[in-house]
Amino acid sequence: MEEKITCSTANATLLACTKIAQSFSENIYELSLIRSDWTQEYSEELRSRIKSAKDKYLPADNYYKHAEKQQHVHELMISSLRKVALLRALIKVDFKDDKKFQKRIFEELGYNDYFSEAKNGDYQSLYHLLKVVHESLTPELKQALTSKSIPTSLVDKILEFDDQLREFNSCFDLLVASEQLSDEGKRIVNNIFSEVQDICRITTAYYLFEPLKRDQFCFFRVMFGLKETVPQTH
Numbered sequence: 001m002e003e004k005i006t007c008s009t010a011n012a013t014l015l016a017c018t019k020i021a022q023s024f025s026e027n028i029y030e031l032s033l034i035r036s037d038w039t040q041e042y043s044e045e046l047r048s049r050i051k052s053a054k055d056k057y058l059p060a061d062n063y064y065k066h067a068e069k070q071q072h073v074h075e076l077m078i079s080s081l082r083k084v085a086l087l088r089a090l091i092k093v094d095f096k097d098d099k100k101f102q103k104r105i106f107e108e109l110g111y112n113d114y115f116s117e118a119k120n121g122d123y124q125s126l127y128h129l130l131k132v133v134h135e136s137l138t139p140e141l142k143q144a145l146t147s148k149s150i151p152t153s154l155v156d157k158i159l160e161f162d163d164q165l166r167e168f169n170s171c172f173d174l175l176v177a178s179e180q181l182s183d184e185g186k187r188i189v190n191n192i193f194s195e196v197q198d199i200c201r202i203t204t205a206y207y208l209f210e211p212l213k214r215d216q217f218c219f220f221r222v223m224f225g226l227k228e229t230v231p232q233t234h
Helices: 008-026 040-057 060-065 067-094 099-108 111-119 123-136 139-145 152-159 162-177 183-206 211-215 219-229
Strands: none
Touching: 008 040, 008 183, 008 219, 040 183, 067 099, 067 111, 067 123, 067 152, 067 219, 099 111, 099 139, 111 123, 123 152, 123 219, 139 152, 183 211
């Protein structure tokens, strides 16, 4: 028998994929003009695969049981992304006359490798970005960054995510490498996740100037919106 996913964020991944696949289906006539393999048949087949995986690996009672924890992790992701995005913008402004310094900082802090994917909704890239920032932001580098107008409090807030990063890590490890899910189950879930991510990358670019539609394909916004679909604990 296949074992169930128990991490609330992994559960939410399948639910977010369900919602995104629904939006994809609702817009398939327009989106089919972008790629030749984006057809109505493909859209229906994707939704069917996601439903099968959700029915097999997502225990509804466990999802509702951990709704409060899930909401906390989602809010943590949003808060983290806002702070690292703000830090990046401040670095670009404060050090616009020192491109060499900018280039070195963005490389050392992981922005070059992970920020683009993170801001497009890849929360694994966000996790890796935060991890690199934690490992690389030395006291000397912190002093250099705050030597102009970057608030020390912003850098400190980013560095406070240490304990919370462990919550990210436990969920990501479970999704991609946990022994609590069979190899076949991991393969199916990860393939769906990767496939839907690719759809999101393209559709968010296509709907760049249509924010309401674009948000339907942003993993962060879709996952954050899941809290409205589950009972809240008190």
